[in-house]
Amino acid sequence: MRRYDMDWLRVLVFGLLILYHVGMFFVPWGWHIKNNDIYGWLRYPMLFLNQWRLPILFVISGMGTYYALNKRSGKQFALERFVRLYIPLAVGMLLIVPPQVYFERLANGQFQGGYLDFWPSRAFIGIYAEGNFSWHHLWFLPYLFLFSLILIPAFLKLRNNPDNGLLRWIRRQMNKPFGLFWLIIPLYLAEAFLEPFFPVTHALVGDWFTLVFYVFLFFYGFLLMASRNNFWEIAAQRRRLFLKCGIVGFTVWLATILTFEDSTVRHFTEAFLKVFNLWSWILAIFGYGARYLNKPSKLLAYCNEAVYPFYILHQTVTISIGYYLMDLNWGFVPKFLVLTLGTFGISWILYEFGIRRWRAIRPLFGLKVRPKKYDQVGVLTKEAS
Structure with a gap:
C-alpha cells in the first residue's frame, strides 16, 4: 500500500x-x-531545522528502499539506483554545480570574466575547495548510492527472513512507548566518539562520522518498514509523546550549548541530547504525517x-x-x-x-x-x- x-x-x-x-x-x-x-538571530531556527532535516531524509530513503527492493532482485535494484542516483549526480557535477563555484569565485575575487571563460576550461581543474570540481549540495546522492549498494545483502536477508531475531526485536520495541529510542545508541556512539576526530566534510573519502551516522539512519528506515508491525499507526498514536520529547530535547540541548563552556562532560551530554532530540522529532513528524497527510x-x-x-x-x-x-x-x-x-x-x-x-x-x-x-x-x- x-x-x-x-x-x-x-x-x-x-x-x-x-x-x-x-x-x-x-x-x-x-x-x-x-x-x-x-543576522545572528536566524541561527536559532536554523539550528532547530539542522538537527533533523538531513537525518529524516535518510530515514525516508531507507523506507523507500524497502518498497523498491520488494519489487526487484538485488541486481535490478542496483541498476535502478545507478540510473536514479549516479546519472543525476554526474549531470549535476558537470552542468548544475559549476555556476555555484563560478559565482563564489567572482564574489571572492578569485576569478574575473564571463561564465563561458570559466566553463568548461576552469570548472574541472582541481578538487573544491582548493580547486573547482565539486558535487556541493549533491553530496546526498553519492552517500545514498553507496549505502544502497553495500546494504543490499543485509536488506535481501531481512526481506527473505521476516521472522528473524532483529525484526522480532524491533516489533517488540515498537509496542513500548520509548522502545524505539534504543535505536539512538549507535547514533550516540558515533556522535560522541567519531565526530570529534572526523569533522563533517561531505567528501565521502575519510568522512567517517557522516558515513557511520547516516548509514544507521538509512538502515533504520528499512528496518521500520521491514518489521511489518504497523509503524505508522503506532507513530500516530504516540505523536504527542514524541513531540514533547522533541521540545524538551531541543530546549535542553540549546540551553546546554549556550550555558556551558566546551568540555568533555559537555561534549558527551550534548551528544546524547542531540541524538535524542533529532530522533524524537523524526518520530513526531512521522506520527503527525501518518495522522494528517496520508491522502x-x-x-x-x-x-x-x-x-x-x-x-x-x-x-x-x-x-x-x-x-x-x-x-x-x-x-x-x-x-x-x-x-x-x-x-x-x-x-x-x-x-x-x-x-x-x-x-x-x-x-x-x-x-x-x-x-x-x-x-x-x-x-x-x-x-x-
Missing part, C-alpha cells in the same frame, strides 16, 4: 531544505556566498515527481540570485523574499519547461521516462489509458 504521508514528508522536507539554503545566505556560518549584513491528491502527484529535480537545481538558482543581491542595501525581508520566491519560481520554470516534458532529459534528473502517449501536461490520453 502506498504511503502518501511518506511522499508528502519527502516533499515538505526537501522544501525546508531550500529554505534552509536560503537562510545560509544570512547566518554567520560559512557558506559559498554571504549577504553584506549577517492522495493531484498536487502531491505533481510535487512528488518535481521534488528531485528541484533538489538538483535549487542551490544553483539560490547562489546565482544571491550574487546579485549580496551587496544591495536592502533589509532582510525583501532579500529573503526575493531569494525564496526566485529559487522556487526559477526552479519550477526549469523543471516544467526544460525537464518534465522532455523524454530525453527526464532520466538525467532522476525521473522515469513516460509513455509516448502522455500529453503535454503529463496526463495519459484516452487512447493510452
Whole structure:
C-alpha cells in the first residue's frame, strides 16, 4: 500500500531544505556566498531545522528502499539506483554545480570574466575547495548510492527472513512507548566518539562520522518498514509523546550549548541530547504525517515527481540570485523574499519547461521516462489509458 504521508514528508522536507539554503545566505556560518549584513538571530531556527532535516531524509530513503527492493532482485535494484542516483549526480557535477563555484569565485575575487571563460576550461581543474570540481549540495546522492549498494545483502536477508531475531526485536520495541529510542545508541556512539576526530566534510573519502551516522539512519528506515508491525499507526498514536520529547530535547540541548563552556562532560551530554532530540522529532513528524497527510491528491502527484529535480537545481538558482543581491542595501525581508520566491519560481520554470516534458532529459534528473502517449501536461490520453 502506498504511503502518501511518506511522499508528502519527502516533499515538505526537501522544501525546508531550500529554505534552509536560503537562510545560509544570512547566518554567520560559512557558506559559498554571504549577504553584506549577517543576522545572528536566524541561527536559532536554523539550528532547530539542522538537527533533523538531513537525518529524516535518510530515514525516508531507507523506507523507500524497502518498497523498491520488494519489487526487484538485488541486481535490478542496483541498476535502478545507478540510473536514479549516479546519472543525476554526474549531470549535476558537470552542468548544475559549476555556476555555484563560478559565482563564489567572482564574489571572492578569485576569478574575473564571463561564465563561458570559466566553463568548461576552469570548472574541472582541481578538487573544491582548493580547486573547482565539486558535487556541493549533491553530496546526498553519492552517500545514498553507496549505502544502497553495500546494504543490499543485509536488506535481501531481512526481506527473505521476516521472522528473524532483529525484526522480532524491533516489533517488540515498537509496542513500548520509548522502545524505539534504543535505536539512538549507535547514533550516540558515533556522535560522541567519531565526530570529534572526523569533522563533517561531505567528501565521502575519510568522512567517517557522516558515513557511520547516516548509514544507521538509512538502515533504520528499512528496518521500520521491514518489521511489518504497523509503524505508522503506532507513530500516530504516540505523536504527542514524541513531540514533547522533541521540545524538551531541543530546549535542553540549546540551553546546554549556550550555558556551558566546551568540555568533555559537555561534549558527551550534548551528544546524547542531540541524538535524542533529532530522533524524537523524526518520530513526531512521522506520527503527525501518518495522522494528517496520508491522502492522495493531484498536487502531491505533481510535487512528488518535481521534488528531485528541484533538489538538483535549487542551490544553483539560490547562489546565482544571491550574487546579485549580496551587496544591495536592502533589509532582510525583501532579500529573503526575493531569494525564496526566485529559487522556487526559477526552479519550477526549469523543471516544467526544460525537464518534465522532455523524454530525453527526464532520466538525467532522476525521473522515469513516460509513455509516448502522455500529453503535454503529463496526463495519459484516452487512447493510452
